Amino acid sequence: MADEEKPRPVIPKGEPYIKTDVIDPTFMMQYDACTRCGECDKWCPVLDAKDGDRKYSPMDKISRFRAFMGQSYGLKAKLFGPKRLDEDDIQDFADAFFHCSTCGVCASVCPAGINTVDMYEATRQQLVMRDNGPYGKTIMFPKLIGEYRNPYMKDQKQRLDWIPDDVEIAEEADVAYFAGCTAGFNQQVLGVATARVLNHLNVPFIYLGEEETCCSSALIRTGQPHKGDIPKLNALHNVEALEARGVKKVMFACAGCYRVATIDWPKLIGRKPNFEVVHVADLLADLIKQGKIEWKKSFDNKIITYHDPCHLGRHCGVYETPRIVLDNLPGLKFVEMDRIKELQRCCGAGGGVKAGIADVALDIASERVRDAQAVNADILASCCPFCRRNIGDGRDNVYDQQGSTNFDLRDNPENTMQVEDMIVLVAELMGLSTKIKSQEEEDKAAGVEAEAPKHLIDL
Amino acid sequence: MSDVSNFSYYSGISDYGEISAFIIMIGIAMFAILIFLLGMYLNMQKWGGGSASHFLKIFLKSINHEKLGHHKRQSLVITIIFDILLQRRILKRSPFRWVMHMLIFIGWIGMFIFSMIFAVFEVLHEIGIGHFDLVEIRGSLGFGNEVFGYMLLIGLIIAIARRLAISDVVKRTQMFDWVLVLGTLVITLTGFIAEGLRGPVLDATSGAWTFLGPSDLAEILALSHVAISLLFCIAYIPYSKYMHMLAAPMVLLVNGGGE
Numbered sequence: 001m002a003d004e005e006k007p008r009p010v011i012p013k014g015e016p017y018i019k020t021d022v023i024d025p026t027f028m029m030q031y032d033a034c035t036r037c038g039e040c041d042k043w044c045p046v047l048d049a050k051d052g053d054r055k056y057s058p059m060d061k062i063s064r065f066r067a068f069m070g071q072s073y074g075l076k077a078k079l080f081g082p083k084r085l086d087e088d089d090i091q092d093f094a095d096a097f098f099h100c101s102t103c104g105v106c107a108s109v110c111p112a113g114i115n116t117v118d119m120y121e122a123t124r125q126q127l128v129m130r131d132n133g134p135y136g137k138t139i140m141f142p143k144l145i146g147e148y149r150n151p152y153m154k155d156q157k158q159r160l161d162w163i164p165d166d167v168e169i170a171e172e173a174d175v176a177y178f179a180g181c182t183a184g185f186n187q188q189v190l191g192v193a194t195a196r197v198l199n200h201l202n203v204p205f206i207y208l209g210e211e212e213t214c215c216s217s218a219l220i221r222t223g224q225p226h227k228g229d230i231p232k233l234n235a236l237h238n239v240e241a242l243e244a245r246g247v248k249k250v251m252f253a254c255a256g257c258y259r260v261a262t263i264d265w266p267k268l269i270g271r272k273p274n275f276e277v278v279h280v281a282d283l284l285a286d287l288i289k290q291g292k293i294e295w296k297k298s299f300d301n302k303i304i305t306y307h308d309p310c311h312l313g314r315h316c317g318v319y320e321t322p323r324i325v326l327d328n329l330p331g332l333k334f335v336e337m338d339r340i341k342e343l344q345r346c347c348g349a350g351g352g353v354k355a356g357i358a359d360v361a362l363d364i365a366s367e368r369v370r371d372a373q374a375v376n377a378d379i380l381a382s383c384c385p386f387c388r389r390n391i392g393d394g395r396d397n398v399y400d401q402q403g404s405t406n407f408d409l410r411d412n413p414e415n416t417m418q419v420e421d422m423i424v425l426v427a428e429l430m431g432l433s434t435k436i437k438s439q440e441e442e443d444k445a446a447g448v449e450a451e452a453p454k455h456l457i458d459l
Numbered sequence: 460m461s462d463v464s465n466f467s468y469y470s471g472i473s474d475y476g477e478i479s480a481f482i483i484m485i486g487i488a489m490f491a492i493l494i495f496l497l498g499m500y501l502n503m504q505k506w507g508g509g510s511a512s513h514f515l516k517i518f519l520k521s522i523n524h525e526k527l528g529h530h531k532r533q534s535l536v537i538t539i540i541f542d543i544l545l546q547r548r549i550l551k552r553s554p555f556r557w558v559m560h561m562l563i564f565i566g567w568i569g570m571f572i573f574s575m576i577f578a579v580f581e582v583l584h585e586i587g588i589g590h591f592d593l594v595e596i597r598g599s600l601g602f603g604n605e606v607f608g609y610m611l612l613i614g615l616i617i618a619i620a621r622r623l624a625i626s627d628v629v630k631r632t633q634m635f636d637w638v639l640v641l642g643t644l645v646i647t648l649t650g651f652i653a654e655g656l657r658g659p660v661l662d663a664t665s666g667a668w669t670f671l672g673p674s675d676l677a678e679i680l681a682l683s684h685v686a687i688s689l690l691f692c693i694a695y696i697p698y699s700k701y702m703h704m705l706a707a708p709m710v711l712l713v714n715g716g717g718e
Contacts, residue, residue, distance in 0.1 A: 020505075025514040026521050026713045028506040033706035038631050039552050052630075059631065073505035075498065075698065104718065111549040112707035113542065113717020314718070342718070 016072035017085040022126050022226070027119040031066045033112040034059065040106035040116070045346045046099050046353070049363035055096045058106045058116065064093050065123065094132035097124065099360060101353045102221055103310040103346030117315070124223025134222045136356030141218045142227035149213040149234070150181040156210045162188035162436060163207075167195040173204040176247040176275075178238070180257040181214050182385040188436040190385055193427035194253040194280055200430055201287060205251065211241045215260040217311075222352035225268075235260075235268040243274050253280045253423050255384035256350075258318075259311035279312065280423055281383055285321035288328050296431030297456040299331030302378040306422075307337070307368060307391060308344040309384035322383050322422055329429055330459060332379070337371040345371060347382075349390035365394025366401075372417060373398070379418045381425060392419040418455075428456060481585050484685060488578070491689040498697025499705075521713040532715030542716040543708045559617040566611025567643070570650075571692070573600050573607065608650060615644045639700040642691050646684070653677070653684040 011017055020028055040058040041047055050056040068090070071083035100120060107116045127133040134141075144151045150159075162184055163169065177198065183191035198205050215238070216231035225231045242250055250273075252258035261277045287293050306326050312318045319341045327334040339345040348354070348364025368391055372380040380395070382388055395417055427434050500511055507514025525532060541547045546564070550557040580596050583589045618640050622632045656677040696702060711717060 020508050023508075025507045025517045026710075028508075029514070029518070029706055029713075030710050032502065032506075032702045033710040035703045035707060036631070036633075036636055036700065037549075037556065038628065041627075041631065054631070057631065063633070063635070069505055073501070075501055078501060107718040109552055110717060111546065111552065112703065113548060113711045113714045115710075115714050115718065 011084075014081050016077070016082040017090065018068055018072060018126065018130065020069070020126060022129065023122045024118075027115070027122050028069070030112075030114045030116075030119050031062055031069065033114055034062045034066070035112055036063065037111055039109045039111065043105045043109055043343065045103065045105070045348060045364045045367065046101060046360060048367065049348070049360050050099070055092075056099050058100070061093070061097055061100075062114075065097075068093070090130075091132055094127045095135060097127060098133050098135035098138075098222070098352065099357060100351050101310070101346045101348055101361075101364070102351035103344075104314045105310075105343060105346065108314060108342045121220060121223060125226060126223075128223045129226065134224060134352060134356065136352075138218070138222045138224075138352040138356040141222060141352075141355075142224050142230060145214045145216055145219060145234070146228045146230050150185060151214060151218055152181060152185045154181075154185045156213075159184050159212060160209050161185075162191045163195065164192060164436070166199075166433075167192070168199050168204075169195070169207050170204040171206070172246070173206045174248040175203055175205040176242055176245060176250045177205045177207050178212065178215075178242075178250050178252050178254075178257055178261065179207065180212075180252070180254040180385075182256075183254055184212070187385045187388065187421075189424055189434055190253055190388075190421055192436050193421070193423045193432070193434050194251075196432040196434075197280070197284075197423060197427050197430065198251070200432055201283075201293070203283070206245055206247060208238070208241055208245075211237075213237050215257040215264075217256045217260045217264075218352065218355070220260065220264055221350060222356075231260075231264065232268045235265045239265055239269055239273045247275050249276045249278050251278055251280055251283065253383070253421075255279075255309035255312035255382075256386060259315045262316050279318055279321070279383070281312075281318065281321040281325055284426060285324040288324060293328075293430075295330045295429045296459055297330070297429045298459050299329070299379075299429075299455065300457050302332050303335055303376055304329065304332040304379040304381055304425075305335050305337050305372050305375055305377040306340075307347060307372075307380060307382040307387055308341055309382055309387045310344070310346050310350055312383055313344055314342055322381075325422055325426065326381055329425060331457070335375045335377065337375055337377070339371060347384075347387040347390045347394070349386040354386065354390055361390055362393055362397050365390045366397050367394075369394045369398045369417070377417060379420060379425070381420055381422050383422050385421065388419060388421050395419050480682065481581070483682065485582075487686050487689050488693075491694040494690075494694035495696055498694075502697050502702070518709065518713065535712070538711055538716040542711045548717060559614050559621070562610045562614030563618065563643075564614075566607045566609075566614055567692075569603065569607030570611060573604050574688075576600065604654075608647065608654075611643070612647050612651070615640060615647060619644065635700055642695075646688050646691055649680065649684040649687065653681040657681055 036059055038059055044056075044058050047053070047056050047058070054060050068085060071077060071085060073082070077083060097120070102117050102120055104117045107114060110116065124133060141151060144153060148154060149156055159179075162179070175198075177194060179191045179194070183194070195205075195207075213234045216225070216234045219225050219227065219231050250261065252261060258277065258279050261273075266272050284293070304326055306322055308314070308319060308322075312322075323334070326332070345368055346364060347368050348361040353364075354361040369380070380391060382391065399416060424434050503511035503514045507517070522535070546557060546560060549560055577593075577597060577600060580589075580591050581593060584591045584593060621628050622636065622640065623629065656674050692701070696704065
């Protein structure tokens with residue numbers, strides 16, 4: 001965005017340079033509530049990844065926007081007309097503003113209780129509307145999600161491709177599984193594991209399949225919900241389709257989709273859906289408490305730690321149930337990393353950062369991996385496909401950096417830290433296959449029996 | 460110029476030329492309030508996308524209102540007591556900063572409330588609604604004023620020391636921050652000096668500053684102190700970092716105490 005030459009907007013004389021029509025009045029007020037205490041700066045993962053460059057400080061971003069607003073709508077602007085703002089300055093600010101994973105740790109620590117995530121998303125939309133954003137490749141999201149109804153350019157019919165023959169999907173049930181695009185197309189092991197676990201636990205579920213459309217999280221987080229009104233249309237479509245099937249609960253294993261269904265769907269459609277939104281960790285924790293889960297496999301005394309996905313933890317308040325599940329997995333010692341729960345360090349993938357500013361996402365993920373290394377974790381688990389992917393990249397990056405000096409790792413590559421989703425670990429320890437359909441078919445064709453993962457032992 | 464026997468106004472002077480000190484103070488106070496209201500109106504207009512009434516409507520609707528898709532909110536009473544008055548969100552992050560901020564917050568609010576109380580008596584007295592012994596009332600507020608004044612002073616000294624000594628804080632400090640801290644410090648110090656000089660004028664035998672003896676400067680300094688207090692601590696609020704004193708509690712109310 002910053003490097004592209006683009007025509008300057010023509011602002012009529014007397015008009016403010018930045019409009020605020022899509023920013024809620026209470027969000028506008030929040031820009032003036034900042035006490036500039038700097039608490040957000042201490043925790044911001046992007047500022048950390050940018051080596052403290054003040055341009056990326058959440059506090060200074062707020063100050064810059066407040067200054068723009070003062071120059072456009074303050075006393076002087078009323079008396080003498082809005083000040084002509086420098087377009088390069090606005091673009092520079094916008095670029096910095098899109099360097100944010102909207103993880104919300106700044107909101108957790110803000111003494112004034114500023115809801116930075118909602119405020120930032122609305123401001124991003126305003127910047128996108130005046131052509132100062134979004135950043136990098138995220139500009140493609142509206143086209144992809146609008147045209148294909150998923151960000152992976154897949155045909156809707158392929159939403160059924162991940163379903164293995166052994167998985168039973170009910171025609172009617174109280175529970176629906178909303179797989180989402182990433183588990184459906186990109187990290188199919190998550191969809192397979194979730195479906196097999198639900199089958200194994202005798203939880204009948206329906207799946208919308210071709211009817212399911214993208215939750216549109218990527219559009220909302222990057223300030224593009226207005227483009228084609230796609231998030232609203234998709235929310236209406238998904239909610240109505242699920243309600244038409246008469247389900248009482250909709251189950252999610254993806255933190256991003258869960259966040260959208262919990263927080264954004266009601267806002268977008270203007271009412272609460274007629275079903276309960278649950279995360280698969282809630283169901284598993286409940287069954288563990290009731291003693292209804294029997295493990296067939298075990299790890300061989302490994303250390304596991306948990307990374308709270310921002311969308312599941314800080315945004316929706318789900319902190320305990322994944323911990324209950326992981327703490328109960330056999331053969332694992334559960335340890336906590338530094339910076340957890342509401343103060344958790346973001347993996348760096350959210351807010352369009354992974355897609356738009358990959359180097360920043362990688363640096364942030366690498367820090368998270370170092371947090372896990374500090375507690376000697378063998379497994380870093382999470383409940384979000386984006387965290388899984390980005391922390392996995394961070395792990396590879398850290399090991400690339402350490403590879404030349406870490407002789408243990410060089411000589412024993414199997415000691416590499418495993419980055420995995422909770423649901424995959426659960427499936428494996430239940431003795432269920434986590435192989436996706438295509439691999440199983442290949443195995444079958446080759447006459448090879450499916451094997452349990454080698455790092456597990458039988459109970 | 461000074462009439463010691465009639466030294467009853469908060470400003471510390473009775474008459475100033477042809478115009479009574481009371482009129483001067485009321486004039487400055489009215490001016491300060493008007494500038495404050497204008498600034499608040501402009502801010503609310505800015506927040507409300509051009510309409511202050513739209514902002515107020517949305518703001519009032521948002522207080523204690525369960526928003527679609529948001530977590531269950533804590534009660535309004537809890538937000539007011541724990542988050543706004545006791546500022547537990549600062550305490551959670553830094554007990555040191557909490558002490559500093561509470562000293563400034565309580566000191567400032569205390570001084571403001573005491574000044575308002577005395578101003579009410581003074582106005583009622585001057586317009587003839589009641590007849591009060593203003594010297595006595597002033598005396599009864601003296602101890603509180605001292606305590607709040609010292610709290611404010613200590614808090615400000617910590618704030619300044621922090622902005623000068625802690626490297627992270629030094630790096631992120633802007634003129635926007637300095638204006639507030641130094642401006643408040645100037646007002647606090649002039650308050651102490653005005654009070655110190657006023658003591659010997661009222662009673663030549665008591666007070667820590669009696670060694671100076673009665674001073675002609677007492678009147679003008681007291682008037683100046685009140686004038687800049689009104690202008691800086693009231694009129695300037697909507698145009699400065701002082702705005703957080705109003706906006707932050709409003710945000711906490713809207714966000715149910717924050718995330």
